[in-house]
Amino acid sequence: MKNLKALGLIVFALVIGLAAAVYAAGWVARQGGATTSKVVVAAVDIEPGSKINPEMLSSLDWPAGATPPGAFKDAGELQDRIAKVNILRGEPLLDGKLAPLGTKGGLSAVIAEGKRAMTVRVNDVVGVAGFALPGNYVDVMVNAQQEKSGNEEGKQISKTVLERVLVLAVAQEAGRDDTKPKVVSAVTLELTLEDSEKLDLARSVGTLSLVLRNQVDQKTVSTAGITKDELLGGKKAPAPLPAPAPVRKSRPARSAAAPSPSRAQCVDVIQHGVLAVNCF
Known part of the structure:
Protein backbone atom coordinates (compact mmCIF):
# COMPACT_ATOMS: atom_id res chain seq x y z
CA MET A 1 0.00 0.00 0.00
CA LYS A 2 2.80 2.36 0.88
CA ASN A 3 4.56 1.51 -2.36
CA LEU A 4 1.44 2.42 -4.32
CA LYS A 5 1.25 5.86 -2.65
CA ALA A 6 4.90 6.57 -3.36
CA LEU A 7 4.50 5.45 -6.95
CA GLY A 8 1.47 7.69 -7.34
CA LEU A 9 3.37 10.70 -6.04
CA ILE A 10 6.21 10.02 -8.44
CA VAL A 11 3.84 9.77 -11.39
CA PHE A 12 2.08 12.98 -10.35
CA ALA A 13 5.40 14.83 -10.10
CA LEU A 14 6.43 13.59 -13.53
CA VAL A 15 3.17 14.79 -15.06
CA ILE A 16 3.53 18.24 -13.46
CA GLY A 17 7.13 18.50 -14.63
CA LEU A 18 6.23 17.44 -18.15
CA ALA A 19 3.43 20.03 -18.33
CA ALA A 20 5.78 22.78 -17.12
CA ALA A 21 8.39 21.81 -19.71
CA VAL A 22 5.83 21.88 -22.51
CA TYR A 23 4.58 25.31 -21.42
CA ALA A 24 8.12 26.72 -21.19
CA ALA A 25 9.01 25.37 -24.62
CA GLY A 26 5.91 26.98 -26.10
CA TRP A 27 6.66 30.32 -24.44
CA VAL A 28 10.23 30.32 -25.77
CA ALA A 29 8.97 29.47 -29.24
CA ARG A 30 6.49 32.33 -29.14
CA GLN A 31 9.17 34.77 -28.02
CA GLY A 32 11.54 33.62 -30.70
CA GLY A 33 8.87 34.14 -33.31
CA ALA A 34 8.15 37.78 -32.29
CA THR A 35 8.25 40.16 -35.24
CA THR A 36 11.18 42.57 -35.40
CA SER A 37 12.25 45.28 -37.80
CA LYS A 38 15.54 46.92 -38.66
CA VAL A 39 16.20 50.35 -37.15
CA VAL A 40 19.15 52.56 -38.06
CA VAL A 41 21.24 53.54 -35.04
CA ALA A 42 24.44 55.54 -34.58
CA ALA A 43 27.62 53.48 -34.73
CA VAL A 44 29.63 56.38 -33.25
CA ASP A 45 28.87 59.55 -31.32
CA ILE A 46 27.59 62.20 -33.75
CA GLU A 47 28.07 65.86 -32.84
CA PRO A 48 25.60 68.64 -33.74
CA GLY A 49 26.16 70.08 -37.20
CA SER A 50 27.91 66.93 -38.49
CA LYS A 51 27.06 65.53 -41.92
CA ILE A 52 25.99 61.88 -41.65
CA ASN A 53 27.63 59.21 -43.80
CA PRO A 54 27.20 55.39 -43.92
CA GLU A 55 30.30 54.81 -41.75
CA MET A 56 28.53 56.49 -38.84
CA LEU A 57 25.50 54.17 -38.99
CA SER A 58 24.53 50.57 -38.28
CA SER A 59 21.29 48.55 -38.18
CA LEU A 60 19.74 46.93 -35.13
CA ASP A 61 16.79 44.54 -34.68
CA TRP A 62 14.01 46.35 -32.89
CA PRO A 63 10.64 44.96 -31.69
CA ALA A 64 8.07 45.95 -34.30
CA GLY A 65 5.61 47.21 -31.70
CA ALA A 66 8.20 49.40 -29.97
CA THR A 67 9.78 51.17 -32.94
CA PRO A 68 10.37 54.86 -32.05
CA PRO A 69 8.34 57.35 -34.12
CA GLY A 70 10.44 58.92 -36.84
CA ALA A 71 13.00 56.10 -36.93
CA PHE A 72 14.68 55.09 -40.19
CA LYS A 73 14.87 51.53 -41.56
CA ASP A 74 17.27 52.21 -44.41
CA ALA A 75 20.64 53.91 -43.90
CA GLY A 76 20.47 55.27 -47.45
CA GLU A 77 17.73 57.69 -46.38
CA LEU A 78 20.22 59.43 -44.08
CA GLN A 79 22.89 60.13 -46.65
CA ASP A 80 24.22 63.71 -46.18
CA ARG A 81 21.63 64.56 -43.54
CA ILE A 82 22.79 66.93 -40.79
CA ALA A 83 22.54 66.16 -37.07
CA LYS A 84 20.76 68.93 -35.18
CA VAL A 85 21.55 67.61 -31.70
CA ASN A 86 24.15 65.34 -30.15
CA ILE A 87 23.42 61.65 -30.98
CA LEU A 88 25.12 59.00 -28.85
CA ARG A 89 26.41 55.63 -30.03
CA GLY A 90 23.63 53.02 -30.21
CA GLU A 91 20.88 55.67 -30.20
CA PRO A 92 18.24 55.45 -32.97
CA LEU A 93 18.37 58.26 -35.50
CA LEU A 94 15.03 60.07 -35.50
CA ASP A 95 13.79 62.63 -37.99
CA GLY A 96 13.30 65.19 -35.20
CA LYS A 97 17.01 65.05 -34.37
CA LEU A 98 18.03 65.95 -37.92
CA ALA A 99 18.01 69.24 -39.80
CA PRO A 100 15.57 69.57 -42.74
CA LEU A 101 16.52 68.09 -46.10
CA GLY A 102 18.90 70.26 -48.06
CA THR A 103 20.45 71.88 -44.99
CA LYS A 104 24.19 72.36 -45.21
CA GLY A 105 26.48 71.26 -42.41
CA GLY A 106 27.98 73.49 -39.77
CA LEU A 107 26.67 75.64 -36.97
CA SER A 108 23.83 77.08 -39.08
CA ALA A 109 22.06 73.70 -38.94
CA VAL A 110 21.96 73.86 -35.14
CA LEU A 232 29.00 102.05 -1.92
CA GLY A 233 25.93 102.97 0.12
CA GLY A 234 25.51 106.54 -1.09
CA LYS A 235 22.17 108.28 -0.68
CA LYS A 236 20.40 110.31 -3.26
CA ALA A 237 20.22 114.11 -2.64
CA PRO A 238 16.84 115.15 -1.22
CA ALA A 239 14.54 116.90 -3.64
CA PRO A 240 14.29 120.73 -3.03
CA LEU A 241 11.24 121.89 -1.10
CA PRO A 242 8.69 123.89 -3.10
CA ALA A 243 8.70 127.69 -2.50
CA PRO A 244 5.94 128.94 -0.19
CA ALA A 245 2.98 130.56 -1.87
CA PRO A 246 2.83 134.39 -1.49
CA VAL A 247 0.39 135.74 1.09
CA ARG A 248 -2.21 138.10 -0.31
CA LYS A 249 -3.12 141.07 1.83
CA SER A 250 -6.77 141.96 1.74
CA ARG A 251 -8.01 145.49 2.27
CA PRO A 252 -11.20 145.56 4.40
CA ALA A 253 -14.15 147.48 3.06
CA ARG A 254 -14.54 150.94 4.53
CA SER A 255 -17.45 151.55 6.82
CA ALA A 256 -20.16 153.79 5.51
CA ALA A 257 -19.95 155.82 8.72
CA ALA A 258 -16.25 156.44 8.40
CA PRO A 259 -15.41 160.06 7.57
CA SER A 260 -14.05 160.79 4.14
CA PRO A 261 -10.26 161.22 3.88
CA SER A 262 -10.94 164.68 2.50
CA ARG A 263 -12.47 165.76 5.82
CA ALA A 264 -10.06 164.05 8.24
CA GLN A 265 -6.48 162.82 8.37
CA CYS A 266 -6.15 159.02 7.92
CA VAL A 267 -3.23 156.65 8.58
CA ASP A 268 -2.78 153.14 7.18
CA VAL A 269 -1.90 150.61 9.90
CA ILE A 270 -0.67 147.06 9.10
CA GLN A 271 -1.16 144.64 11.96
CA HIS A 272 -0.76 140.82 11.70
CA GLY A 273 -0.77 141.01 7.93
CA VAL A 274 -4.05 142.97 7.81
CA LEU A 275 -4.26 146.52 6.51
CA ALA A 276 -6.47 148.88 8.47
CA VAL A 277 -7.18 152.63 8.07
CA ASN A 278 -7.39 154.83 11.12
CA CYS A 279 -8.79 158.30 10.63
CA PHE A 280 -8.86 161.16 13.17
Whole structure:
Protein backbone atom coordinates (compact mmCIF):
# COMPACT_ATOMS: atom_id res chain seq x y z
CA MET A 1 0.00 0.00 0.00
CA LYS A 2 2.80 2.36 0.88
CA ASN A 3 4.56 1.51 -2.36
CA LEU A 4 1.44 2.42 -4.32
CA LYS A 5 1.25 5.86 -2.65
CA ALA A 6 4.90 6.57 -3.36
CA LEU A 7 4.50 5.45 -6.95
CA GLY A 8 1.47 7.69 -7.34
CA LEU A 9 3.37 10.70 -6.04
CA ILE A 10 6.21 10.02 -8.44
CA VAL A 11 3.84 9.77 -11.39
CA PHE A 12 2.08 12.98 -10.35
CA ALA A 13 5.40 14.83 -10.10
CA LEU A 14 6.43 13.59 -13.53
CA VAL A 15 3.17 14.79 -15.06
CA ILE A 16 3.53 18.24 -13.46
CA GLY A 17 7.13 18.50 -14.63
CA LEU A 18 6.23 17.44 -18.15
CA ALA A 19 3.43 20.03 -18.33
CA ALA A 20 5.78 22.78 -17.12
CA ALA A 21 8.39 21.81 -19.71
CA VAL A 22 5.83 21.88 -22.51
CA TYR A 23 4.58 25.31 -21.42
CA ALA A 24 8.12 26.72 -21.19
CA ALA A 25 9.01 25.37 -24.62
CA GLY A 26 5.91 26.98 -26.10
CA TRP A 27 6.66 30.32 -24.44
CA VAL A 28 10.23 30.32 -25.77
CA ALA A 29 8.97 29.47 -29.24
CA ARG A 30 6.49 32.33 -29.14
CA GLN A 31 9.17 34.77 -28.02
CA GLY A 32 11.54 33.62 -30.70
CA GLY A 33 8.87 34.14 -33.31
CA ALA A 34 8.15 37.78 -32.29
CA THR A 35 8.25 40.16 -35.24
CA THR A 36 11.18 42.57 -35.40
CA SER A 37 12.25 45.28 -37.80
CA LYS A 38 15.54 46.92 -38.66
CA VAL A 39 16.20 50.35 -37.15
CA VAL A 40 19.15 52.56 -38.06
CA VAL A 41 21.24 53.54 -35.04
CA ALA A 42 24.44 55.54 -34.58
CA ALA A 43 27.62 53.48 -34.73
CA VAL A 44 29.63 56.38 -33.25
CA ASP A 45 28.87 59.55 -31.32
CA ILE A 46 27.59 62.20 -33.75
CA GLU A 47 28.07 65.86 -32.84
CA PRO A 48 25.60 68.64 -33.74
CA GLY A 49 26.16 70.08 -37.20
CA SER A 50 27.91 66.93 -38.49
CA LYS A 51 27.06 65.53 -41.92
CA ILE A 52 25.99 61.88 -41.65
CA ASN A 53 27.63 59.21 -43.80
CA PRO A 54 27.20 55.39 -43.92
CA GLU A 55 30.30 54.81 -41.75
CA MET A 56 28.53 56.49 -38.84
CA LEU A 57 25.50 54.17 -38.99
CA SER A 58 24.53 50.57 -38.28
CA SER A 59 21.29 48.55 -38.18
CA LEU A 60 19.74 46.93 -35.13
CA ASP A 61 16.79 44.54 -34.68
CA TRP A 62 14.01 46.35 -32.89
CA PRO A 63 10.64 44.96 -31.69
CA ALA A 64 8.07 45.95 -34.30
CA GLY A 65 5.61 47.21 -31.70
CA ALA A 66 8.20 49.40 -29.97
CA THR A 67 9.78 51.17 -32.94
CA PRO A 68 10.37 54.86 -32.05
CA PRO A 69 8.34 57.35 -34.12
CA GLY A 70 10.44 58.92 -36.84
CA ALA A 71 13.00 56.10 -36.93
CA PHE A 72 14.68 55.09 -40.19
CA LYS A 73 14.87 51.53 -41.56
CA ASP A 74 17.27 52.21 -44.41
CA ALA A 75 20.64 53.91 -43.90
CA GLY A 76 20.47 55.27 -47.45
CA GLU A 77 17.73 57.69 -46.38
CA LEU A 78 20.22 59.43 -44.08
CA GLN A 79 22.89 60.13 -46.65
CA ASP A 80 24.22 63.71 -46.18
CA ARG A 81 21.63 64.56 -43.54
CA ILE A 82 22.79 66.93 -40.79
CA ALA A 83 22.54 66.16 -37.07
CA LYS A 84 20.76 68.93 -35.18
CA VAL A 85 21.55 67.61 -31.70
CA ASN A 86 24.15 65.34 -30.15
CA ILE A 87 23.42 61.65 -30.98
CA LEU A 88 25.12 59.00 -28.85
CA ARG A 89 26.41 55.63 -30.03
CA GLY A 90 23.63 53.02 -30.21
CA GLU A 91 20.88 55.67 -30.20
CA PRO A 92 18.24 55.45 -32.97
CA LEU A 93 18.37 58.26 -35.50
CA LEU A 94 15.03 60.07 -35.50
CA ASP A 95 13.79 62.63 -37.99
CA GLY A 96 13.30 65.19 -35.20
CA LYS A 97 17.01 65.05 -34.37
CA LEU A 98 18.03 65.95 -37.92
CA ALA A 99 18.01 69.24 -39.80
CA PRO A 100 15.57 69.57 -42.74
CA LEU A 101 16.52 68.09 -46.10
CA GLY A 102 18.90 70.26 -48.06
CA THR A 103 20.45 71.88 -44.99
CA LYS A 104 24.19 72.36 -45.21
CA GLY A 105 26.48 71.26 -42.41
CA GLY A 106 27.98 73.49 -39.77
CA LEU A 107 26.67 75.64 -36.97
CA SER A 108 23.83 77.08 -39.08
CA ALA A 109 22.06 73.70 -38.94
CA VAL A 110 21.96 73.86 -35.14
CA ILE A 111 20.32 77.30 -34.85
CA ALA A 112 16.64 77.08 -33.90
CA GLU A 113 14.02 78.54 -36.21
CA GLY A 114 13.65 82.30 -35.77
CA LYS A 115 16.95 82.63 -33.88
CA ARG A 116 20.36 84.04 -34.79
CA ALA A 117 23.93 83.18 -33.83
CA MET A 118 26.19 85.96 -32.60
CA THR A 119 29.78 85.74 -31.36
CA VAL A 120 31.23 87.88 -28.60
CA ARG A 121 34.84 88.18 -27.51
CA VAL A 122 35.55 86.85 -24.01
CA ASN A 123 38.47 86.08 -21.72
CA ASP A 124 38.92 83.74 -18.78
CA VAL A 125 36.91 86.09 -16.54
CA VAL A 126 34.14 87.11 -18.93
CA GLY A 127 33.76 83.49 -20.09
CA VAL A 128 33.10 82.24 -16.52
CA ALA A 129 36.55 80.62 -16.31
CA GLY A 130 35.75 78.42 -19.29
CA PHE A 131 32.65 76.83 -17.76
CA ALA A 132 30.31 78.41 -20.34
CA LEU A 133 30.18 75.34 -22.60
CA PRO A 134 27.94 74.55 -25.60
CA GLY A 135 24.46 73.71 -24.36
CA ASN A 136 24.75 75.86 -21.23
CA TYR A 137 22.61 78.95 -20.55
CA VAL A 138 24.05 82.29 -19.49
CA ASP A 139 22.92 85.83 -18.67
CA VAL A 140 24.69 88.78 -20.29
CA MET A 141 25.67 91.75 -18.13
CA VAL A 142 27.08 95.10 -19.29
CA ASN A 143 29.10 97.66 -17.33
CA ALA A 144 28.84 101.09 -18.94
CA GLN A 145 28.81 104.84 -18.31
CA GLN A 146 25.44 106.54 -18.40
CA GLU A 147 24.96 109.66 -20.50
CA LYS A 148 25.16 113.09 -18.87
CA SER A 149 21.92 114.51 -17.54
CA GLY A 150 21.98 118.32 -17.41
CA ASN A 151 24.92 119.42 -15.26
CA GLU A 152 25.33 116.01 -13.65
CA GLU A 153 28.06 113.63 -14.77
CA GLY A 154 26.98 110.26 -16.17
CA LYS A 155 27.10 107.52 -13.55
CA GLN A 156 28.73 104.13 -14.01
CA ILE A 157 26.11 101.36 -14.01
CA SER A 158 26.13 97.58 -14.21
CA LYS A 159 22.96 95.95 -15.56
CA THR A 160 21.76 92.58 -16.87
CA VAL A 161 20.59 93.11 -20.44
CA LEU A 162 19.87 89.51 -21.57
CA GLU A 163 18.72 86.41 -19.67
CA ARG A 164 18.80 82.68 -20.40
CA VAL A 165 20.87 82.78 -23.57
CA LEU A 166 21.93 79.44 -25.08
CA VAL A 167 25.63 78.93 -25.76
CA LEU A 168 25.94 77.36 -29.22
CA ALA A 169 29.71 77.08 -29.46
CA VAL A 170 32.95 78.07 -27.77
CA ALA A 171 35.70 79.07 -30.19
CA GLN A 172 35.12 76.72 -33.16
CA GLU A 173 33.71 73.80 -31.15
CA ALA A 174 29.99 73.04 -30.91
CA GLY A 175 30.18 69.62 -29.22
CA ARG A 176 28.08 69.28 -26.06
CA ASP A 177 29.46 66.05 -24.59
CA ASP A 178 32.42 67.60 -22.75
CA THR A 179 32.15 68.87 -19.17
CA LYS A 180 35.72 70.11 -18.78
CA PRO A 181 36.15 73.92 -18.76
CA LYS A 182 37.65 75.50 -21.87
CA VAL A 183 39.19 78.96 -21.71
CA VAL A 184 38.59 80.46 -25.16
CA SER A 185 38.61 83.88 -26.78
CA ALA A 186 35.09 83.83 -28.28
CA VAL A 187 31.65 82.46 -27.42
CA THR A 188 28.76 82.09 -29.87
CA LEU A 189 25.27 82.69 -28.47
CA GLU A 190 21.80 81.90 -29.84
CA LEU A 191 19.60 85.02 -29.80
CA THR A 192 16.45 86.46 -31.24
CA LEU A 193 16.90 89.30 -33.70
CA GLU A 194 15.90 91.87 -31.06
CA ASP A 195 18.36 90.43 -28.54
CA SER A 196 21.09 90.48 -31.19
CA GLU A 197 20.59 94.22 -31.53
CA LYS A 198 20.76 94.68 -27.75
CA LEU A 199 23.97 92.67 -27.51
CA ASP A 200 25.58 94.56 -30.39
CA LEU A 201 24.83 97.88 -28.69
CA ALA A 202 25.87 96.62 -25.26
CA ARG A 203 29.32 95.51 -26.38
CA SER A 204 29.93 98.89 -28.04
CA VAL A 205 29.03 101.02 -25.00
CA GLY A 206 30.58 98.99 -22.21
CA THR A 207 32.24 95.82 -20.97
CA LEU A 208 30.39 92.51 -21.20
CA SER A 209 30.30 89.69 -18.66
CA LEU A 210 28.66 86.26 -18.90
CA VAL A 211 26.82 84.90 -15.86
CA LEU A 212 26.37 81.13 -15.83
CA ARG A 213 22.93 79.92 -14.71
CA ASN A 214 21.27 76.61 -13.87
CA GLN A 215 20.19 74.52 -16.85
CA VAL A 216 16.59 74.12 -15.63
CA ASP A 217 16.14 77.64 -14.23
CA GLN A 218 13.74 79.43 -16.59
CA LYS A 219 12.78 82.37 -14.36
CA THR A 220 13.54 85.92 -15.47
CA VAL A 221 14.24 88.71 -13.00
CA SER A 222 13.87 92.36 -14.03
CA THR A 223 16.33 94.67 -12.29
CA ALA A 224 17.13 98.37 -12.61
CA GLY A 225 20.86 97.76 -12.40
CA ILE A 226 23.19 99.24 -9.80
CA THR A 227 25.34 102.38 -9.85
CA LYS A 228 28.61 103.06 -8.08
CA ASP A 229 26.94 105.35 -5.52
CA GLU A 230 24.33 102.71 -4.67
CA LEU A 231 26.99 100.02 -4.43
CA LEU A 232 29.00 102.05 -1.92
CA GLY A 233 25.93 102.97 0.12
CA GLY A 234 25.51 106.54 -1.09
CA LYS A 235 22.17 108.28 -0.68
CA LYS A 236 20.40 110.31 -3.26
CA ALA A 237 20.22 114.11 -2.64
CA PRO A 238 16.84 115.15 -1.22
CA ALA A 239 14.54 116.90 -3.64
CA PRO A 240 14.29 120.73 -3.03
CA LEU A 241 11.24 121.89 -1.10
CA PRO A 242 8.69 123.89 -3.10
CA ALA A 243 8.70 127.69 -2.50
CA PRO A 244 5.94 128.94 -0.19
CA ALA A 245 2.98 130.56 -1.87
CA PRO A 246 2.83 134.39 -1.49
CA VAL A 247 0.39 135.74 1.09
CA ARG A 248 -2.21 138.10 -0.31
CA LYS A 249 -3.12 141.07 1.83
CA SER A 250 -6.77 141.96 1.74
CA ARG A 251 -8.01 145.49 2.27
CA PRO A 252 -11.20 145.56 4.40
CA ALA A 253 -14.15 147.48 3.06
CA ARG A 254 -14.54 150.94 4.53
CA SER A 255 -17.45 151.55 6.82
CA ALA A 256 -20.16 153.79 5.51
CA ALA A 257 -19.95 155.82 8.72
CA ALA A 258 -16.25 156.44 8.40
CA PRO A 259 -15.41 160.06 7.57
CA SER A 260 -14.05 160.79 4.14
CA PRO A 261 -10.26 161.22 3.88
CA SER A 262 -10.94 164.68 2.50
CA ARG A 263 -12.47 165.76 5.82
CA ALA A 264 -10.06 164.05 8.24
CA GLN A 265 -6.48 162.82 8.37
CA CYS A 266 -6.15 159.02 7.92
CA VAL A 267 -3.23 156.65 8.58
CA ASP A 268 -2.78 153.14 7.18
CA VAL A 269 -1.90 150.61 9.90
CA ILE A 270 -0.67 147.06 9.10
CA GLN A 271 -1.16 144.64 11.96
CA HIS A 272 -0.76 140.82 11.70
CA GLY A 273 -0.77 141.01 7.93
CA VAL A 274 -4.05 142.97 7.81
CA LEU A 275 -4.26 146.52 6.51
CA ALA A 276 -6.47 148.88 8.47
CA VAL A 277 -7.18 152.63 8.07
CA ASN A 278 -7.39 154.83 11.12
CA CYS A 279 -8.79 158.30 10.63
CA PHE A 280 -8.86 161.16 13.17
